[in-house]
Amino acid sequence: MSRIQPPKGFRDLMPDDFKAREYLKRIISETYEQYGYQPIDTPVVENVDVLEGKGGGENEKLMFKVLKRGNKLSKAIGAQDWARLADMGLRFDLTVPFARFVAAHLNELPPVFKRYHIAPVWRADRPQFGRFREFVQCDVDVIGSDSMMAEADVICATATCLKRIGFGEGLTLRINNRPLAPLLLGAMGLPENLLGEGCRLVDKLDKLGIGGVCEELQKTGASGETAQNLSAFYKSTEAANSEGRIAAMREAVSGEDADALIGRIEEILDLCEGVAEIDIVFDPFLVRGMDYYTGPIFEITHPDVGFSLAGGGRYDRLVGMFCGNRDIPATGFSIGFERILVLMKERGMLPENQSGIDVVVCADGTGVSGRALIAAGETLRAKKLKVDVALTGGTVGKTMQLAQKRSAAFGVILRAGDPDNAEVRELDTRRSETMSIGAAAETIAGKLLV
RNA sequence: GUGAGUGUAGCUUAGUCGGUUAAAGCGCCAGAUUGUGGAUCUGGAGAUCGGGGGUUCGAGUCCCCUCAUUCACCCCA
Structure with a gap:
C-alpha cells in the first residue's frame, strides 16, 4: 500500500x-x-x-x-x-x-x-x-x-x-559582516581555538536565547567572564537600532580590520536607505552556516514564521x-x-x-459524432480559448458540474440532429442560447478575452 | 544521524475497563422532489482497523517487531 x-x-x-x-x-x-x-x-x-x-x-x-x-x-x-x-x-x-x-x-x-x-x-x-x-x-x-x-x-x-x-509588511533583513563574528567573540575573551564553535553557537541565538548560548559556550571551555561579556554586549544592543549597534560594535572591537568590516555594513545600509523595500537592521549575532562566506551576510525573516x-x-x-x-x-x-x-x-x-479552462464541449446524449465534438473544440480554440472536449459520456448536468469545478465559464452542448448549432451555456447564470459553433466561439471569446 | 507522537472507509474523525455484526460527517453512486448541475429527502457501495508476531476464551483496544507518517533536535531553504 x-x-x-x-x-x-x-x-x-x-x-x-x-x-x-x-x-x-x-x-x-x-x-x-x-x-x-x-x-x-x-x-x-x-x-x-x-x-x-x-x-x-x-x-x-x-x-x-x-x-x-x-x-x-x-x-x-x-x-x-x-x-x-x-x-x-x-x-x-x-x-x-x-x-x-x-x-x-x-x-x-x-x-x-x-x-x-x-x-x-x-x-x-x-x-x-x-x-x-x-x-x-x-x-x-x-x-x-x-x-x-x-x-x-x-x-x-x-x-x-x-x-x-x-x-509587504513585517519583513526584516538582518545583516552582518561574517568576519566580524569571530572578532567580536575574540574581543569578548574567547580563545582563538574556540572561535569556530563559538560562531556556530551564536548562530543558534534565536533558538537558545542568550542564556542558552552562554551556557553552551562555557561547556566548550569558554570562561565565565567571556560568557558574561557576551551576554552584556547582547543585552546592551538588543533594543538598539543599527546605528546604536554599530557604535557598540566599534567600541567592542577595535582595529583597522574591524573598522573596515563595519564600514562595509554602513555602506550597504546607506545604499539601501529609503530605497530597498524592506527594513534592514545590523545584527552582530547573525552568522549563517556556510563556511564559504567571506563578507556581508544577510537573512530575511518574518515575525510570524520561525524560519x-x-x-x-x-x-x-x-x-x-x-x-x-x-x-x-x-x-x-x-x-x-x-x-x-x-x-x-x-x-x-x-x-x-x-x-482553469474557459469552455467545456460535450454532447447531449448519444448520436452526436465524436468528429463533431472534436471539430467544435478546434473552432473554439481558434479564438484562443482554453477548451476541453468531454471525452466520455455522462449526463450534461454532470459534465457541467465538473466543468464548473475546473472554473470553466461556459459549456457548449451539441445535440444530435442539429449538427450545425450548439447550445452555449453560461455556467454561473445557467442561461443558454443556441447558435452556430462559429458564433459560439465569437460570443464566448468576446466575453472572456476582453 | 538522535528523540517523541500518530496510523480505523477516498477525506476528516468516534470507538468506554479488552466483549455480539466497527460508527458518523464530508465525498462518491442511484432514486425521489424542487427550479437545473445547486438545496432537501431516501437508499447504496466503500474498512480483512498500516503489516507481522504475541498475551487472552475473546484484541481496533494490551505487549513486542516492522513499515509508513508527523513533530522536535542536528542543519538549513
Whole structure:
C-alpha cells in the first residue's frame, strides 16, 4: 500500500500544486530579469570533488551520491575503498555549482555577471514542516564586483520579489559582516581555538536565547567572564537600532580590520536607505552556516514564521577554489521557495483558477459524432480559448458540474440532429442560447478575452 | 544521524475497563422532489482497523517487531 507513495521527502505534484509553483517562479524570474539578472542552468549532478570540501557545511553530509557503475564500482568494492564508491553527487545547493560554472566559463562571461537560477536541489535530511529532500531554490548572484553596490542590488531585487509575492509588511533583513563574528567573540575573551564553535553557537541565538548560548559556550571551555561579556554586549544592543549597534560594535572591537568590516555594513545600509523595500537592521549575532562566506551576510525573516525566508552573503573565495585560488568577488541571495509556497498556501496568497479552462464541449446524449465534438473544440480554440472536449459520456448536468469545478465559464452542448448549432451555456447564470459553433466561439471569446 | 507522537472507509474523525455484526460527517453512486448541475429527502457501495508476531476464551483496544507518517533536535531553504 505504501509502495506507491513517492520516496520519503519527495513529492508528486498535482496540477494545482504545479501551477502554484509556476506562478511563484514567474513572479521571481520576472522580477530578477527586471533587475538585469540572466537565467542559467547547470547539471543536477556534479563530480563529488566539486561538491565536497567547498564550505557547504553540514549540507555536504546530506549529499545524495551517485554510485559508480560497472567495472569502476566493482574495483572500488574490491579494494574496499568505501570513500570512492561514488563519483558524482546531486547538488545540495545552487551556489557551489555556480562557482564551478563561473570558473569554467570565466572568459566567456562579462566582467560583472548577474544570473538567477531557479532549480531543484537535493538533501538527504529528515523531512519536516516546510522541509523536503527535493526542493527548489531561487538564487541570484553577482560575480565580479567587490562593491557593496552588488549587495545593495541583490538585496533590492530580493526584497522586491518578496513584496510582489505579497509579503509587504513585517519583513526584516538582518545583516552582518561574517568576519566580524569571530572578532567580536575574540574581543569578548574567547580563545582563538574556540572561535569556530563559538560562531556556530551564536548562530543558534534565536533558538537558545542568550542564556542558552552562554551556557553552551562555557561547556566548550569558554570562561565565565567571556560568557558574561557576551551576554552584556547582547543585552546592551538588543533594543538598539543599527546605528546604536554599530557604535557598540566599534567600541567592542577595535582595529583597522574591524573598522573596515563595519564600514562595509554602513555602506550597504546607506545604499539601501529609503530605497530597498524592506527594513534592514545590523545584527552582530547573525552568522549563517556556510563556511564559504567571506563578507556581508544577510537573512530575511518574518515575525510570524520561525524560519528565514531568504538568506545569502558574499563568498569571494569560492569561485577561486575552481580556478587557481585567485579571489573572484561574488555575492548572492537565495529565496526559500518551498517555505514561501507553504506560507502562501496557508494564507490564501495564491490566485484562484490556476488550473482553469474557459469552455467545456460535450454532447447531449448519444448520436452526436465524436468528429463533431472534436471539430467544435478546434473552432473554439481558434479564438484562443482554453477548451476541453468531454471525452466520455455522462449526463450534461454532470459534465457541467465538473466543468464548473475546473472554473470553466461556459459549456457548449451539441445535440444530435442539429449538427450545425450548439447550445452555449453560461455556467454561473445557467442561461443558454443556441447558435452556430462559429458564433459560439465569437460570443464566448468576446466575453472572456476582453 | 538522535528523540517523541500518530496510523480505523477516498477525506476528516468516534470507538468506554479488552466483549455480539466497527460508527458518523464530508465525498462518491442511484432514486425521489424542487427550479437545473445547486438545496432537501431516501437508499447504496466503500474498512480483512498500516503489516507481522504475541498475551487472552475473546484484541481496533494490551505487549513486542516492522513499515509508513508527523513533530522536535542536528542543519538549513
